[in-house]
Amino acid sequence: MHTIKIITSTTRKGRKGIAIANWMFEFARRANIFNVELLDLAEINLPLMDEPNHPRLQQYVHEHTKKWSAQIQSADGFIIVLGEYNFGFPAPVKNALDYLFNEWKYKPAGIVSYGGISGGLRATQMLKQVLTTLNMMPLPGQVSIPFFTKYINDEELFVPDEAIIKSAEAMIKELNRWTDALKTMRV
Template identity: 60%
Template sequence: MNLKIITSTTRPGSKGITIAKWVHILALQEKDISVELIDLAEINLPLMDEPNHPRLGQYQHQHTRDWSTTIKEGDAFVIVLAEYNFGFPAPIKNAIDYLFHEWAYKPVAIVSYGGISGGMRSAQMLRQVLTTLQMVPIAQGVTIPFFAKNIDSDNTYIGDESQKESAVKMFSELQKWTSALRPLRR
């Protein structure tokens, strides 16, 4: 399974990349998974600037063609999702909206983080967007409330045992769904 872990925010100083690195390390320990960490801050997509609807695949800009290739290569995704004002951050919506067919029939898991809710409101809102693109949001994910308390002085996220167990189950479910959906992507 070719897994892409995608951050959701581009805000300087955001801790999302810290949590994404933790997820990445856990994914590297799994069998039969190749994994890539995608930091939307590094990808640096402008606000949607393509003149044609993404369903046409007639991309005019190199940044869109590069993004298309990256997402096309993925079999499954984990979105490391912040919660801003009870919703998901604009950069992840922008990154999703750039493409259409590249997302279809692929499973996606959400690792949400935030305050007391652990980003669950954001995750619930994002699932509506994902299903519209014919993605399959799986039930298994990781919810991280009060995430900042688990970031050490080296800016490393230290997940607790229940979070690690949830991540391992999430990877297992992604592999099952990837296999089940593969015929639909042909």
């Protein structure tokens, strides 16, 4: 069974995207085709990139980087739950990506984006450039959630509609296919 890590993109207090990440974690877990882990960047709390050596060398000096490296290395693929800030993607996820290089290689990434009217699609387009530079495969199909706060109830739980669920089902199936296909490249 493949291991999929779900990565949040925001860290600020009062953030709403964690509700979507928690829902995606349970959704992927219930699919029963992956081992699933949620990596909450607010809890991981990586400082701004502070390694003296280029990540490509994997000569890490800080414990937080060594731990992050191990968490990412053990994954077969990812789902990034991506907020949109000012038509772009949030700095915490860029920082988390920049810490490493080889650990990301030849792994697929599904994206669950959220925002206002665009549903996070502008952030997604920017993120895809970074993912492909890291030799990752961003899935062509994704889950896009416009006006996402209308799906968060009084208990701060994300309650998707049928279209979101169908998009998530399709993305999970594609993620499984790409994970199988890319595993041979990582040998």
